[in-house]
Amino acid sequence: MSNLYDRIIAKEAKVGVIGLGYVGLPIALAFAKSISVVGFDINEERVEMMRQGQDPSNELEGSDFENSDIEFTADINDLKDVEFFIVAVPTPIDEHNKPDLSPLLGASKGVGKVLKKGDYVVFESTVYPGCTEDDCVPILEGESGLKFVEDFKVGYSPERINPGDKEHTITKILKVVSGCDDESLDVISKVYEIIVEPGVHKASSIKVAEAAKIIENTQRDVNIALMNELSIIFNRIGINTFEVLEAAGTKWNFLRFSPGLVGGHCIGVDPYYLTYKAEELGYHARIINSGRYVNDSMGYYIAKQTVKKILQTGKNIAGSKVLVMGATFKENVSDIRNSKVADVVKELRSFMVDVEVVDPFVDPAELKHEYNIDLTEKPGDYYDAIIVAVNHEPYVKMTEGDFKGMLSDENGIIVDVKGIYRGKFENTRYWSL
Numbered sequence: 001m002s003n004l005y006d007r008i009i010a011k012e013a014k015v016g017v018i019g020l021g022y023v024g025l026p027i028a029l030a031f032a033k034s035i036s037v038v039g040f041d042i043n044e045e046r047v048e049m050m051r052q053g054q055d056p057s058n059e060l061e062g063s064d065f066e067n068s069d070i071e072f073t074a075d076i077n078d079l080k081d082v083e084f085f086i087v088a089v090p091t092p093i094d095e096h097n098k099p100d101l102s103p104l105l106g107a108s109k110g111v112g113k114v115l116k117k118g119d120y121v122v123f124e125s126t127v128y129p130g131c132t133e134d135d136c137v138p139i140l141e142g143e144s145g146l147k148f149v150e151d152f153k154v155g156y157s158p159e160r161i162n163p164g165d166k167e168h169t170i171t172k173i174l175k176v177v178s179g180c181d182d183e184s185l186d187v188i189s190k191v192y193e194i195i196v197e198p199g200v201h202k203a204s205s206i207k208v209a210e211a212a213k214i215i216e217n218t219q220r221d222v223n224i225a226l227m228n229e230l231s232i233i234f235n236r237i238g239i240n241t242f243e244v245l246e247a248a249g250t251k252w253n254f255l256r257f258s259p260g261l262v263g264g265h266c267i268g269v270d271p272y273y274l275t276y277k278a279e280e281l282g283y284h285a286r287i288i289n290s291g292r293y294v295n296d297s298m299g300y301y302i303a304k305q306t307v308k309k310i311l312q313t314g315k316n317i318a319g320s321k322v323l324v325m326g327a328t329f330k331e332n333v334s335d336i337r338n339s340k341v342a343d344v345v346k347e348l349r350s351f352m353v354d355v356e357v358v359d360p361f362v363d364p365a366e367l368k369h370e371y372n373i374d375l376t377e378k379p380g381d382y383y384d385a386i387i388v389a390v391n392h393e394p395y396v397k398m399t400e401g402d403f404k405g406m407l408s409d410e411n412g413i414i415v416d417v418k419g420i421y422r423g424k425f426e427n428t429r430y431w432s433l
């Protein structure tokens with residue numbers, strides 16, 4: 001077993017990546033620069049795009065596919081001669097904010113069918129501590145008829161990449177790795193060291209590595225929730241949160257977080273995996289759940305503040321016109337998964353506001369399908385309020401003059417969720433978190 005690494009390096013053994021999304025595809029391509037890789041995904045359409053050198057998630061360039069020893073497939077049988085499996089399928093939550101393990105269990109089933117004695121399986125999907133050994137391993141054993149540790153080894157290595165971030169890419173960030181025993185930890189570390197320049201951190205167990213990932217995102221979520229709560233308080237006091245943060249940020253140990261909408265596939269989702277596990281163990285996680293509550297409510301809060309600002313000018317709210325700029329979950333990406341901008345739109349519509357949405361990064365069909373929102377191609381000049389929900393680069397460059405031509409009259413207001421125009425507008429009504 002221990003010479004698996006040598007055989008991988010010599011291209012005598014293959015690495016298989018299961019789930020080729022934001023995480024899986026960059027990993028597969030990074031490995032494929034030096035070793036033989038099979039990239040498997042259940043979505044045939046996506047597989048076909050990757051065969052043509054296109055990233056369905058719009059993160060990688062055509063050139064990233066060049067000089068790669070990789071076979072893309074949607075046929076599980078093509079994984080039969082793979083000996084080192086990496087699983088990077090989604091781990092979403094359901095409508096009750098409970099972990100939806102179906103993609104992960106489905107992938108485990110698929111790998112179990114082709115698993116052989118001596119093989120390795122490393123999970124990268126974000127999960128609660130215990131999920132790999134308690135939920136995935138029994139499926140691998142059941143499907144393969146093999147025994148965990150004795151016949152095949154398992155590890156967990158969380159992913160830290162960040163959509164839209166061209167600096168912290170897979171090969172540039174230190175990676176946490178773990179294994180089911182010393183031997184597997186050694187092999188898994190060496191395999192990841194092929195691609196990860198800063199090297200690996202060897203966690204003491206699979207559960208520790210799982211927990212490390214989940215708290216990275218939980219810590220971020222809770223801190224942003226604190227900023228959001230502060231912004232609600234400061235709004236009542238009548239001071240600007242970003243000004244307060246700027247002042248407080250001059251202290252050496254003040255943590256730099258800012259208020260805003262928390263969406264996407266990770267920060268707004270992962271803490272629910274931890275609270276689910278805590279609940280299962282008889283503990284109701286108060287701080288984490290409160291953070292989730294505050295962050296999940298921000299879309300509605302921003303909409304209500306906008307409604308108030310329109311009403312304050314004596315206008316009728318029903319039939320008033322609001323433009324929402326930005327629909328993605330963060331800046332400069334096309335990803336609309338779990339975007340809280342949809343909450344802003346929903347809440348405004350509940351007040352009978354006529355809402356339009358623009359976003360240069362978003363695929364209109366996807367937005368329609370996901371949230372039943374029609375993307376407006378070109379903004380008009382009749383808005384009572386404009387909510388800049390996402391700090392996309394083209395929006396950051398906009399000036400007061402650009403907005404003036406879009407507002408209906410001098411009572412029109414700019415709602416600047418991320419505080420990007422703070423101090424830049426002189427003659428326009430302005431509000432930020």
Ligand SMILES: NC(=O)c1ccc[n+]([C@@H]2O[C@H](COP(=O)([O-])OP(=O)(O)OC[C@H]3O[C@@H](n4cnc5c(N)ncnc54)[C@H](O)[C@@H]3O)[C@@H](O)[C@H]2O)c1
Nearest residue numbers: 019020021022023041042043089091103106107125126159
């Ligand atoms: N997106 C990120 O920046 C990021 C960062 C760190 C960790 N993560 C974690 O990594 C995991 C993957 O996230 P992602 O953003 O890459 O997801 P994604 O939605 O971009 O991609 C997942 C891919 O897996 C495929 N898939 C689904 N079920 C499958 C199955 N049973 N077998 C094979 N393929 C299957 C899908 O077709 C899709 O192509 C999640 O657990 C996520 O929390 C994501």
